[in-house]
Amino acid sequence: MEAIRQYVKVNGRNISITLPDDFDADEVEVIILARNNDYDDILTDEMKAMLDQRVNEPTENYISGEESLEQIRKRYGL
8 A cells, every 4th residue: 555645735625636656546545634733743854863863872871761750850840
């Protein structure tokens, strides 16, 4: 099964979807969902770089989730 995910702007009551040249199907299923910007944001290059850096850190520097939350509580008064 080939799936394509696109975000398209609604124009009045219409949308237009352009399929890639190599998409070969005579019939498709279309599911329309309103985009929820709170959850569908794309990571910026800066965010990706930070995540890459964190993933490559030595494991001996890891702390537990509980320790992490405690440090956040102390720092931000939560």
